[in-house]
Amino acid sequence: MSAATTPSPTAVVRERERLARVALNRLGEPGDLRLTSLTRELGAERLHEMLLGEGETNGLQTDVAARLAALDPARELEQAARLGLRFVVPGDAEWPVQLESLATAAPLHERGGVPVGLWVRGPLRLDELARSVAVVGSRAATTYGDGVAAEIAAAVGRSGRPVVSGGAFGIDVAAHRGAVTAGAPTVAVLACGADRVYPAAHRELIEHLARTGAVVSEAAPGCAPLRIRFLARNRIIAALAAGTVVVEAARRSGALNTAGWATRLHRPLMGVPGPVTSAGSAGVHEQIRAGAAALVTCGADVLELVGGAGEALVERPPVPGTARDALSHRLRQVLDAVPAASAAGADSIARVAGLGVLEVGSSLLRLQAAGMVLDTPAGWRLTELARA
Amino acid sequence: MSAATTPSPTAVVRERERLARVALNRLGEPGDLRLTSLTRELGAERLHEMLLGEGETNGLQTDVAARLAALDPARELEQAARLGLRFVVPGDAEWPVQLESLATAAPLHERGGVPVGLWVRGPLRLDELARSVAVVGSRAATTYGDGVAAEIAAAVGRSGRPVVSGGAFGIDVAAHRGAVTAGAPTVAVLACGADRVYPAAHRELIEHLARTGAVVSEAAPGCAPLRIRFLARNRIIAALAAGTVVVEAARRSGALNTAGWATRLHRPLMGVPGPVTSAGSAGVHEQIRAGAAALVTCGADVLELVGGAGEALVERPPVPGTARDALSHRLRQVLDAVPAASAAGADSIARVAGLGVLEVGSSLLRLQAAGMVLDTPAGWRLTELARA
Numbered sequence: 001m002s003a004a005t006t007p008s009p010t011a012v013v014r015e016r017e018r019l020a021r022v023a024l025n026r027l028g029e030p031g032d033l034r035l036t037s038l039t040r041e042l043g044a045e046r047l048h049e050m051l052l053g054e055g056e057t058n059g060l061q062t063d064v065a066a067r068l069a070a071l072d073p074a075r076e077l078e079q080a081a082r083l084g085l086r087f088v089v090p091g092d093a094e095w096p097v098q099l100e101s102l103a104t105a106a107p108l109h110e111r112g113g114v115p116v117g118l119w120v121r122g123p124l125r126l127d128e129l130a131r132s133v134a135v136v137g138s139r140a141a142t143t144y145g146d147g148v149a150a151e152i153a154a155a156v157g158r159s160g161r162p163v164v165s166g167g168a169f170g171i172d173v174a175a176h177r178g179a180v181t182a183g184a185p186t187v188a189v190l191a192c193g194a195d196r197v198y199p200a201a202h203r204e205l206i207e208h209l210a211r212t213g214a215v216v217s218e219a220a221p222g223c224a225p226l227r228i229r230f231l232a233r234n235r236i237i238a239a240l241a242a243g244t245v246v247v248e249a250a251r252r253s254g255a256l257n258t259a260g261w262a263t264r265l266h267r268p269l270m271g272v273p274g275p276v277t278s279a280g281s282a283g284v285h286e287q288i289r290a291g292a293a294a295l296v297t298c299g300a301d302v303l304e305l306v307g308g309a310g311e312a313l314v315e316r317p318p319v320p321g322t323a324r325d326a327l328s329h330r331l332r333q334v335l336d337a338v339p340a341a342s343a344a345g346a347d348s349i350a351r352v353a354g355l356g357v358l359e360v361g362s363s364l365l366r367l368q369a370a371g372m373v374l375d376t377p378a379g380w381r382l383t384e385l386a387r388a
Numbered sequence: 389m390s391a392a393t394t395p396s397p398t399a400v401v402r403e404r405e406r407l408a409r410v411a412l413n414r415l416g417e418p419g420d421l422r423l424t425s426l427t428r429e430l431g432a433e434r435l436h437e438m439l440l441g442e443g444e445t446n447g448l449q450t451d452v453a454a455r456l457a458a459l460d461p462a463r464e465l466e467q468a469a470r471l472g473l474r475f476v477v478p479g480d481a482e483w484p485v486q487l488e489s490l491a492t493a494a495p496l497h498e499r500g501g502v503p504v505g506l507w508v509r510g511p512l513r514l515d516e517l518a519r520s521v522a523v524v525g526s527r528a529a530t531t532y533g534d535g536v537a538a539e540i541a542a543a544v545g546r547s548g549r550p551v552v553s554g555g556a557f558g559i560d561v562a563a564h565r566g567a568v569t570a571g572a573p574t575v576a577v578l579a580c581g582a583d584r585v586y587p588a589a590h591r592e593l594i595e596h597l598a599r600t601g602a603v604v605s606e607a608a609p610g611c612a613p614l615r616i617r618f619l620a621r622n623r624i625i626a627a628l629a630a631g632t633v634v635v636e637a638a639r640r641s642g643a644l645n646t647a648g649w650a651t652r653l654h655r656p657l658m659g660v661p662g663p664v665t666s667a668g669s670a671g672v673h674e675q676i677r678a679g680a681a682a683l684v685t686c687g688a689d690v691l692e693l694v695g696g697a698g699e700a701l702v703e704r705p706p707v708p709g710t711a712r713d714a715l716s717h718r719l720r721q722v723l724d725a726v727p728a729a730s731a732a733g734a735d736s737i738a739r740v741a742g743l744g745v746l747e748v749g750s751s752l753l754r755l756q757a758a759g760m761v762l763d764t765p766a767g768w769r770l771t772e773l774a775r776a
Binding site for chain 1: 416417451452455497498532535536611612614615616660661662663664665669670673676677682683684685686689733734735744745746749750753763
């Protein structure tokens with residue numbers, strides 16, 4: 001797996017395996033269940049050979065065989081390398097092993113399975129994404145959603161975890177930018193080829209990620225962002241990350257497709273609530289309500305749920321307490337019976353409190369010791385401390 | 389329990405019981421655990437007698453005994469009646485039996501237990517609250533919270549369920565008004581006496597409820613709204629209603645106290661989410677996140693959770709037994725190539741079927757989805773369904 005000056009037999013086999021995977025990757029659509037599962041079952045080289053051979057024995061398969069025969073995987077790899085792309089396959093040191101869980105996850109829209117390989121552009125190694133968090137959501141995000149996505153992504157980034165998203169308008173780009181602002185690595189998984197930029201408006205951001213993080217795609221270089229590729233792409237986002245946060249999603253948002261994959265993969269799925277009057281939060285609320293997603297409100301919530309060693313105790317904003325909270329039930333009862341703006345005698349306080357005057361007398365002395373009441377000539381009064 | 393023209397011995401006992409309860413109610417604070425549990429254990433009359441008697445034998449109890457002896461419960465009832473108040477006690481036809489669950493619910497802040505009785509002003513009978521829904525929340529509500537509270541309360545009211553709340557500023561009053569707007573009965577449970585109005589700004593609303601619904605309190609007539617009484621009052625709100633909705637609540641909001649009671653009583657607790665940037669939603673989010681409250685976004689969500697008969701899921705019709713007959717010719721061809729008693733790889737199945745391995749791969753996935761084959765580590769196997 002590490003580069004050897006003289007190719008060993010294993011390295012040669014590995015290279016043949018990689019070339020077979022390049023061909024199979026180019027042959028099928030991302031997430032084509034037949035290809036991913038047969039590759040897993042038979043191995044890439046064997047499947048490649050069988051599909052090539054079928055051209056000669058079975059007329060119906062000519063199309064596949066002919067397309068395979070016409071491919072030049074070595075040249076594809078060379079061309080990709082010139083664009084700064086590498087093709088990462090199972091067995092590579094960089095291969096993100098968490099993708100293997102896709103082998104047993106139930107498919108969705110006939111897409112599924114462990115990808116044959118992933119095209120990568122950028123310095124970040126994919127095996128560094130095991131602790132990453134996906135932050136996704138609606139393209140048609142609100143400023144509220146954008147703000148929360150950026151804040152959560154920044155908090156995730158500051159904790160040392162890369163942020164994975166889809167490079168799309170709305171929540172995705174807000175998440176990438178939040179991570180960039182925090183100086184944290186962030187990865188865009190695209191539905192088009194990793195050499196391309198989609199949407200075009202995000203050229204600057206995506207090129208920035210290619211320089212500092214990674215741009216990843218299961219689709220071969222040059223591929224256009226077809227709808228079916230978004231569905232396959234979403235499974236890669238969910239499978240790469242340790243957990244997925246959906247910030248805003250309308251009822252039929254594509255972000256819920258990513259959410260579905262997180263659930264299929266038994267990874268933490270988290271949802272950020274919003275106003276119930278906002279259509280952009282309806283899909284998230286549905287996921288939380290159904291018990292599919294955990295409600296999260298901030299980066300600390302997310303980090304707690306994606307868990308891991310050394311992160312058990314993320315600091316939460318403290319809940320303010322008052323001197324009053326430290327009192328016993330009975331002392332509070334007496335304190336409450338002291339008028340807010342005037343003085344009163346113990347007997348009057350006892351009547352208001354509904355307690356015996358003896359007991360109230362001893363309670364008032366204890367409250368005085370605690371600095372909560374003052375004994376004045378006009379009667380008992382609350383102190384500033386008691387009013388706080 | 390029904391009014392008799394000539395008082396029967398039972399009716400007389402019942403009246404003595406009611407008078408004892410009036411005295412005990414006046415003696416202690418609402419939700420005083422000692423009083424509620426001793427009343428339940430000994431009966432109101434016996435406890436009343438014992439406490440009166442203790443005055444003579446136990447110097448420390450003089451205060452209690454003296455206060456009890458000074459009370460005139462019959463006169464209290466008369467005076468209350470002149471204010472339009474009745475005192476509803478266990479055994480009355482109107483007694484809301486759902487309050488009995490307070491007997492076993494864990495106390496909170498040393499408050500708890502079944503109230504000795506409830507003071508009621510208004511035409512609505514308390515036994516009509518078994519299906520009611522409590523809608524509560526912050527006094528410092530946002531316009532968002534107010535709007536959602538009113539909408540949920542209106543939807544609950546339109547469904548024929550009374551709305552219970554606390555008559556306070558913010559969410560409470562929005563909920564009452566929502567129910568009133570929907571022409572639905574609504575009940576305010578107050579921390580002060582049911583003859584009083586708190587807060588004073590809600591005089592008009594509370595008098596409206598007293599004419600059309602009910603104003604309820606565990607505190608005796610004339611009692612002031614002390615903080616401790618709010619805590620006891622909250623348990624009555626939660627215990628009267630079939631479920632409690634918290635619309636907005638900051639981290640330390642009193643509404644969370646009512647929420648805690650709903651949980652203690654094993655009643656559905658529901659929370660309305662809001663922007664994570666709103667402090668007024670933080671307490672609700674915490675409850676949802678902790679799994680204590682279910683997320684609800686509208687009246688329909690609430691009604692689904694408070695449930696009732698006739699709302700169970702309709703069972704799906706079973707799949708017809710002739711599963712194999714429903715298959716296409718090609719799928720049957722592949723199915724027939726799967727060994728009857730062992731497992732086989734897709735390539736072997738393809739050879740037997742005389743078909744291409746890609747096509748067999750996709751057919752196997754479709755057969756798997758139909759429950760006819762299983763993908764095992766040893767290869768593809770027939771299921772029971774395929775063998776049938």
